[in-house]
Every structure is written in structure tokens, then in C-alpha cells.
Amino acid sequence: MFLTADIQEAGYSEDSIILKDIRFAISRGELVGLIGPNGAGKSTTIKAILGILNYMKGEIEAREYSYIPERPIFYERITLWEHIDFLLSTLETDKKEFYERANGLLKTFQLSHVIHHFPESFSKGMQQKVMLILALLKKPDVYIIDEPFIGLDPRAVKELLQMLHKEKENGAGILMSTHVLDTAEKICDRFILISNGKLVSSGTMDDIRKDSGLLNGSLFDCFDVLTTGENNDG
Numbered sequence: 688m689f690l691t692a693d694i695q696e697a698g699y700s701e702d703s704i705i706l707k708d709i710r711f712a713i714s715r716g717e718l719v720g721l722i723g724p725n726g727a728g729k730s731t732t733i734k735a736i737l738g739i740l741n742y743m744k745g746e747i748e749a750r751e752y753s754y755i756p757e758r759p760i761f762y763e764r765i766t767l768w769e770h771i772d773f774l775l776s777t778l779e780t781d782k783k784e785f786y787e788r789a790n791g792l793l794k795t796f797q798l799s800h801v802i803h804h805f806p807e808s809f810s811k812g813m814q815q816k817v818m819l820i821l822a823l824l825k826k827p828d829v830y831i832i833d834e835p836f837i838g839l840d841p842r843a844v845k846e847l848l849q850m851l852h853k854e855k856e857n858g859a860g861i862l863m864s865t866h867v868l869d870t871a872e873k874i875c876d877r878f879i880l881i882s883n884g885k886l887v888s889s890g891t892m893d894d895i896r897k898d899s900g901l902l903n904g905s906l907f908d909c910f911d912v913l914t915t916g917e918n919n920d921g
């Protein structure tokens with residue numbers, strides 16, 4: 688397994704437990720969608736995996752990963768190219784090959800013209816692209832991606848989908864939280880559906896359909912059935 692999460696309970700403090708009994712695993716070459724309504728606990732699940740929650744009972748095992756946050760974070764007064772150079776200094780990798788890949792990705796995501804600018808001054812979508820480039824340059828075993836689609840223009844979404852497909856083919860495991868269910872349905876191998884901090888359903892599209900009782904339903908329809916009422920019963 689590339690990532691195993693066994694979260695018995697977790698939250699922002701012992702008195703504010705958000706997640707209960709969330710267990711899943713991701714193996715080589717798998718793209719798994721983490722889905723659930725607003726406030727369901729997707730970001731909290733990701734924080735539990737990253738080990739940055741104040742309270743967590745359970746166990747996480749993960750290979751080397753790249754985390755792509757929903758809200759990009761950069762060093763201040765450090766240019767895009769300096770971010771790339773800084774990443775290189777933390778990796779044991781061939782410099783020439785790294786720079787070639789960096790330049791290729793900058794071109795693909797149309798950022799070559801701003802390499803000497805500060806990412807803190809970029810638009811949200813441009814910042815997201817920088818985060819993606821830095822994550823991809825690490826060549827990790829696992830990607831943990833928090834809502835990648837909102838904020839990217841259609842062309843960047845297409846590039847991202849192609850990149851994710853390529854990384855998967857190369858053996859990476861990917862956990863991706865998203866609200867864009869039609870895209871998730873097309874690209875994910877499996878799903879983890881959470882609501883109110885609990886696992887509501889998980890598995891392939893067929894498993895999710897069986898759990899929802901909608902044997903021909905779309906992910907959106909199954910999501911609707913499986914999460915309706917969950918928010919009202921506490």
C-alpha cells in the first residue's frame with residue numbers, strides 16, 4: 688500500500704472531534720476521489736494524513752508524498768524560479784533533468800514568462816499551477832490533492848488531468864478531494880464518500896451505486912442519496 692489511513696477519531700482538539708472511524712488505503716497506480724458535502728471533513732481527513740491535526744487517534748502510513756493544498760502557500764519575496772531552485776536543493780536528483788522537467792512544466796502551464804516574479808502576486812489559478820508544478824517536480828509515490836479543479840481555467844484542467852493520468856501510469860497513488868463530481872466519476876478508480884465526519888460509502892462506482900440503491904445512477908445522484916439526511920441527524 689502507498690497510503691493507509693486508519694483514523695479512529697480526529698479533530699482540532701480533544702473537545703472538537705470531527706472524524707470518526709475513517710479507514711482506507713490507496714495502492715500503486717490508483718486515483719481515489721475523496722468526496723463529501725461542505726463541512727463533511729475532507730480537508731480535516733487530509734490534515735489527519737499530513738499529521739497536522741491537534742488531536743488524532745489512529746495510524747497513518749504513507750510513502751513519500753506531495754501535498755497540493757486548496758489554498759496555495761508560498762515563501763514571501765521569493766520568485767517562482769527561486770521556489771523551484773529551493774525544491775531542487777531538497778531533492779537528490781539529476782540537476783539537468785530536473786531543470787528540463789521544470790522548464791517543460793512551466794511551458795505546459797504557461798508560466799515561463801513569470802519565472803522571475805513572486806508567486807504571492809499571481810492570480811489564484813496561476814498560484815495553483817505553481818503548486819502543481821512543485822508537486823510534480825518532486826516525483827513522489829503519492830499525491831494528496833485538495834480540490835484541484837476550482838480556480839483553474841479549462842485548458843489548465845485538461846493539462847492537470849493529463850498529468851494525473853501520466854503519474855498514475857507511472858505508478859503513483861493519488862488521493863484527491865473534489866466537488867467536481869462529473870470529472871471525479873470519469874477519472875477516479877475508487878471513491879471515499881464522507882459526510883458528517885464519517886465514512887458513508889467507499890469503493891468503485893459500482894459499489895457506490897449498490898450502496899445508494901441507484902444501479903444506473905451518476906456519482907452526483909448517488910452522492911445526493913447517500914448524503915441526504917446525514918446532515919440532519921447530528
Ligand SMILES: Nc1ncnc2c1ncn2[C@@H]1O[C@H](COP(=O)(O)OP(=O)(O)OP(=O)(O)O)[C@@H](O)[C@H]1O
Binds near residue numbers: 705725728730
Ligand atoms: N481550524 C478549525 N478549527 C475547528 N474546526 C474546524 C477547523 N477547520 C474546519 N473545522 C470544522 O471541521 C468540520 C469539517 O471541515 P472540513 O474543512 O474538513 O470540511 P470539508 O469537507 O473539507 O468542507 P468543504 O467542502 O467546505 O471544503 C467543519 O464542521 C468545520 O467547521
